[in-house]
Amino acid sequence: MSYLQLNHISKAYGSSMAVQDVNLQIQSGEFISLLGPSGCGKTTILRMVAGFERPTGGMIALEGRDITHISANRRDMGMVFQSYSLFPHMTASQNIAFGLRVKRMARSQQRLRVHEMLDLVGLADKGDRYPHQLSGGQQQRVALARALAIAPRMLLLDEPLSALDAKVRLQLRNEIRRIQQQLGITTLFVTHDQEEALSISDRVVVMSQGRIEQEGVPEEIYLAPSTPFTASFIGAMNQIPGVWEQEQVRVSTHPDTNIPNEFLQTQPIDLANGTAVIVLVRPESISILSPEAAAPPDSNVLSGLIASRVFLGSIVRLSVLIGDFYLKVDVPTDQAEQFQSGQVVRLCFMPEQCRVLTLDPTPKVDRPIESKQPTYTDS
Amino acid sequence: MRRSFFEPVPAPNALPFQAIDFTQTTIPNAMTVVAPIDQIPKSQAAPNSRLWIWQAVLLLGLVLYLLVPIVGLLRFSTRAANGITFKYYLAAFSDPSFYTFLGNSLIAGLWTIAITLTLTTFTLYWAYLKARWLLPFLEFLSLLPFVVPAVTLGLGLIQVFSTPPLMLTGTPYLLIGAYTVVTLPFAYRAIENSLQGANVKTLTEAAENLGSGWGRTFIEVILPCVWSGVISGGLLVLSYVLGEFTLALFLVGSSFQTFPLYIQQLYSYQPQYSTVMSLLSFISTWLVAWLLVVVTRRPNQA
Numbered sequence: 001m002s003y004l005q006l007n008h009i010s011k012a013y014g015s016s017m018a019v020q021d022v023n024l025q026i027q028s029g030e031f032i033s034l035l036g037p038s039g040c041g042k043t044t045i046l047r048m049v050a051g052f053e054r055p056t057g058g059m060i061a062l063e064g065r066d067i068t069h070i071s072a073n074r075r076d077m078g079m080v081f082q083s084y085s086l087f088p089h090m091t092a093s094q095n096i097a098f099g100l101r102v103k104r105m106a107r108s109q110q111r112l113r114v115h116e117m118l119d120l121v122g123l124a125d126k127g128d129r130y131p132h133q134l135s136g137g138q139q140q141r142v143a144l145a146r147a148l149a150i151a152p153r154m155l156l157l158d159e160p161l162s163a164l165d166a167k168v169r170l171q172l173r174n175e176i177r178r179i180q181q182q183l184g185i186t187t188l189f190v191t192h193d194q195e196e197a198l199s200i201s202d203r204v205v206v207m208s209q210g211r212i213e214q215e216g217v218p219e220e221i222y223l224a225p226s227t228p229f230t231a232s233f234i235g236a237m238n239q240i241p242g243v244w245e246q247e248q249v250r251v252s253t254h255p256d257t258n259i260p261n262e263f264l265q266t267q268p269i270d271l272a273n274g275t276a277v278i279v280l281v282r283p284e285s286i287s288i289l290s291p292e293a294a295a296p297p298d299s300n301v302l303s304g305l306i307a308s309r310v311f312l313g314s315i316v317r318l319s320v321l322i323g324d325f326y327l328k329v330d331v332p333t334d335q336a337e338q339f340q341s342g343q344v345v346r347l348c349f350m351p352e353q354c355r356v357l358t359l360d361p362t363p364k365v366d367r368p369i370e371s372k373q374p375t376y377t378d379s
Numbered sequence: 380m381r382r383s384f385f386e387p388v389p390a391p392n393a394l395p396f397q398a399i400d401f402t403q404t405t406i407p408n409a410m411t412v413v414a415p416i417d418q419i420p421k422s423q424a425a426p427n428s429r430l431w432i433w434q435a436v437l438l439l440g441l442v443l444y445l446l447v448p449i450v451g452l453l454r455f456s457t458r459a460a461n462g463i464t465f466k467y468y469l470a471a472f473s474d475p476s477f478y479t480f481l482g483n484s485l486i487a488g489l490w491t492i493a494i495t496l497t498l499t500t501f502t503l504y505w506a507y508l509k510a511r512w513l514l515p516f517l518e519f520l521s522l523l524p525f526v527v528p529a530v531t532l533g534l535g536l537i538q539v540f541s542t543p544p545l546m547l548t549g550t551p552y553l554l555i556g557a558y559t560v561v562t563l564p565f566a567y568r569a570i571e572n573s574l575q576g577a578n579v580k581t582l583t584e585a586a587e588n589l590g591s592g593w594g595r596t597f598i599e600v601i602l603p604c605v606w607s608g609v610i611s612g613g614l615l616v617l618s619y620v621l622g623e624f625t626l627a628l629f630l631v632g633s634s635f636q637t638f639p640l641y642i643q644q645l646y647s648y649q650p651q652y653s654t655v656m657s658l659l660s661f662i663s664t665w666l667v668a669w670l671l672v673v674v675t676r677r678p679n680q681a
Contacts, residue, residue, distance in 0.1 A: 052584055073587045083578065085585040089603040098599075099589035150589060 001064055003028040003186050004049070004154065005046050009058035013208075018044045020210040022058075024168040026188065031180055031195035033189045036207035037233070041192045043158055043208075049188060050156050051075045062153065078147030078159050079156040082163060084139045086131040092118070093127035099150035117145035120179060125193045144176065145232040147337070148183065155180065161196065173200055194234050198222060206230045228357055231280045233355075238286070238327050240264070240279040244271045249356065253324060262323075264300045265351040276359040283317060283330040285353040288339065289346040299348050302327070308344045309336065320347060394525030434537075449661060456654040467655045477656070487551060487637060488620035490558035492613045493560040497567045498559075498607060504601060507579045513550035524560055532557060549634045557626045565615035573608025577601070610674045618667040622660060 002025035011019040019041040026032050034042035047053040049060060051072030060068045067075055086095050092113050100110045118124045121141035131139055140160055147155060157176070161169040177200040180187050191197050197204045198218040205215040206229070214221060214230045225231035231239065242249040242264065249264045264279055270276070295301045304322035316336035318329045329347060331339060339345065457463045471477050506513045524532075536557055539549040547553040581599060586596040602609070624639040631637070636644075642660065646653035 023622060050584075050588060052587075070583070071587075073590050073592060076590075077588065079585070079588045081581055083581055085578070085581045087582065087585070087600055087604075088577075098586070098591075102590040102595065146589070 003030075003063060004188075004284075005061040006045070006049070006057075006202075006375060007059045007061070009045065009048060009060065010056045011041070011048060011053060012056045017210050019048070019055075022210075022212055026181055026203065028186055029184045030189045031177065031189065031200060031202045033192040033201040034202045034207060035191055035194060035197040035204050035233075036213075037192060039209075041210040042207050042212070044210075046156055046158050046188060046190045049102045049154075050077055050079050065282065067311050076152055077154045077156055078150060078151075078152035079158065080140065080143045080160045082159040084131065084136070084143055084163075085140055086139055086146070088131050090164060091128050091130055092123065092145075093098075094133065095131075095142055096146045096149045099146065103150060103228070113149055120148070121145045121175070135168075136164050137172055140164065140172060142177070143190050144179070148179070148185070155185050157187065157189045158370045159190055159192065161191070162193070167358060169196075177198065198234075208233070209357070224355060225280065226357070228278060231355070231357065236283050236328055236330075237285060238281050240281070240325065240327070242277055242279055243273040244269075244277050244356075245273050249277055250281070262302060264354065265298060266354045266356050267351055269356055271356075271358065278359060280357060281327075281349050281353055283328040284315075285298060286327065286347050286349045288318075288331065289348050291346075295319045295346070295348050296350070300354075302347045304345060304347060306339055306341050306345060309339065320345060321327040321346075434538075439491055449658070452654050452658050452661075456651055456658060458651070463544075463574050467651050470652065471655045471659065476641065480636050481638045483635055484621050484638040486618045487555055487635075488560060490555045491562060491620055493617050494555070494559045495562050495566045495616055496609055496612055499563065499570050499612070500602075500605070502572055503567070503574055504579065504597065507574055508583060517567070518571075521564050524563055529623075529625035530629070533626050534562065536630060551631060551635045553629045554635060554637075556628060557667070558623065559632060561623075562616040562628070565619065566612035569612035569615060570605060570608045573605035577604040579604075593652070607674055611671055614667045614671050616675070618664050621663055621667075 001162055004024075004026040006022055006024040009019055009022045009024075010017065022045060024032075024045075031151065034045060036042050038137070044053060048055050051067070051070065051074075055068060058068075062075070086092075090098065096114045096117050097110050097196065100113055105113070105186075112152045114127065115124070118127050121144055122140060123145070126134065126142075129138075131142070143160070152264060152275055161172055164172065176189075187203065189197070198221065201218055203215060204215045204218050204221045206221060208229045213227045213233075214225065216224075222232065222234055225234055225237070228239070238249060242251040244250075245263075247268065249266060251262045251264055267279055269315075281324055287303070289295060302322050304320040304327065306318050307326065308319045308322045310317045310319075311333070315330045316333055316339075318331060318336075318339055320327045320329055326376055327347060386495075448536040452554075456467055502517065506517060536553060537548050539545065540553050547556075548587060582600050583596055585623065586600045591600070622639060623637075624643065625635040627635075627640050632640075638656070638660065642653050645656060
C-alpha cells in the first residue's frame, strides 16, 4: 500500500480546471518533486495534500486513511512555504517551539527539541534572532526546522528556494536532501526549476495544464521523455519533425524539393509508414565532425551552417541551420573557438541517442521493440 | 583579436548603431553642469535655498496660527488682577464634576474602542483570508461616516430610537453606537494598513499547518502582527470621542454629560474655568498623538 495516494484528484476554480484527474502514489520515505511551469497545478496539488484546498473530485489517502475532508490543522504534516512564513514577532526558537506548544509538549522537552532542530539545520547560535535579523537562507532553514519539529508524517515544500540567490539555493537544496535522507521522512517538493528536481529527487512528476505528463526517476525523465512537453521542458532538446518511412525517419532538410531529403536512423520502433513523428536528440549528444573525419558506421550525419553561438560558461551552444530547421549543439568552451558563425559543419549522432515521438493528439509513449534504455531499480 | 562569443544573425532591417562623442558636443546657451558652484551666476543659482526660505516661512506661519489661540487660552486661564494665577487649575482638579464628566467620556471612549476594534479587526481578517473581493466594498462602507454630517446623524438616530421598542435616546448605549459608526474610518484605516503588510494568509496557513486552531492563530500569530494598527486605531478613536460634541449634545444631553458638553456648559458662567478644561482637552489630545507616534515608530518585525 502506498504511503500517500492521490486518486483521480481534480480541482476546479469556476470553469477553469487547475488539476485534472491526477493519480499519484508515493511510497514511504520517498522524495518526490512536482515539476512544471507556473500554472500547471503543482502547487494546487500540494495545497490539497496539506488541506488548504478541498479537491473538487477524487480522494487523498495517507497510510490508507482518507484525509480528503480532514482540516489542515489535523493532518499532521509539516510545510515550508515559498515566502518563509516565519512569525515575525517570534524569535527563531519561538517559531520552532510554536508547534510544540500547540501539542502541549512539556517546556523542558520543547527546549531540547528546539535545540535539536536548530542543530539539524546548522543554526544552533541563531535561536534568539528574529526573522528580520536572519538572511533569506537562514529564514528558510528555520522554517524547515519548524516544520520538522512537530515530527510530521510528511514534509511538504512549496518552492522553498525560489526566493533565494543561486549559491544559497544550491547549498540549501543539498541540505534539504541530506536532512530528508537522515530522517527518512516522505517529502513532496514543488518546484519549477528542473535542475533542483532532477538533482535531489527519488522520482520526478512532470506536470502541465493540470495533468501529469510523465513521472519517473530523474535519469528517465531526462534521457527518455515520453511526451513532447516533457522533451521541451526538461533541458534543451532538439526536436526534428519527420515522417516514418521504411524503418527510418525522413527529414526534409532542404526547402527545395529537388534536393533529396535526409534520412535519420533511430532505434527500431513499430510504426506505420507515413506516421508523422518528432525525433528528439539532446544538444550534448551531437558531435561536430572535422572535415576529414569519417563518420562512425550507422551514425546520422547532417550538414549545416552555424547561425549563432551562445556562451553559457562551461559550454558554448551553437545553433546550426540545417535546411529549414535549427539544431542546438553543445560544445565544451575550450573547443569552441574553432567554430564560428557562418561556418559549414557536419553534425553526427548515433541512433540510440534519439527518441521518437509520434504526433498523435494524445501522445503516448513509443517504446522501442528491443529497449536499450538502462533499467532502474527502485531504491 | 578574440571575437565576441555571441554573434547573432543580423536582423535584415537593423539600424546601425552610431556612437556620439559627448565631449565634442556643444549645446548653445546651456548651463555648464560641471562648473564649480561659485562660478555659477547668482541669477542661475539653484533655487533650493529660496524654496527652503519659503517653506520655513509657511511652517512658521502655520505654527503661529495653531499656537496663538492656545497661548491666548493659556494667558486667559492664568490671568489675575495682579499677575498670574493657577487657582482655576487647582479648582479643576479638585472639582468632582471634572472627574465625573471626564470619566463619562472615557467610558464612552473605551466601549467604543472595544466594539469598533473588535468588529473591524475580525471583519478585515476574515476578508483578507476568505473574501478579498469584499475589501473594496468594506472600504466604501468605512468612508460613509465622513459623508454624513454629525447633525444629520444625530437627528436621524433620535428619530429612530425615540419610539418603542427601541427607546435608547438619552442613554449612553445610543451614544456609544453612534461613536462606533463615526469612528469606523479611523479604526478601519489603521488596522487595514497593518494587515496589508502582514501576509496574513500565509501566516494563518503556517499556524494551521502546525496544528493551531482559529483562536490561537488569531491571538498568538495575527494580533501581534497588527498590534500597532490596533493601538493606533484605538488611540484615534479615543481622541475623537474625547473631543466630540455634536452627537453627545443631540443624543444624551445632560443625562450622560460628556467632557466636551461640560466645557461648553462651564463657559456660560465660568469662562476661565472652561478655558482650563479646553486646555486640558488639548493636552490630552496631544498626549494621544504623541503615543500614536511612539507606537507606530516601533521597529517593524515583519
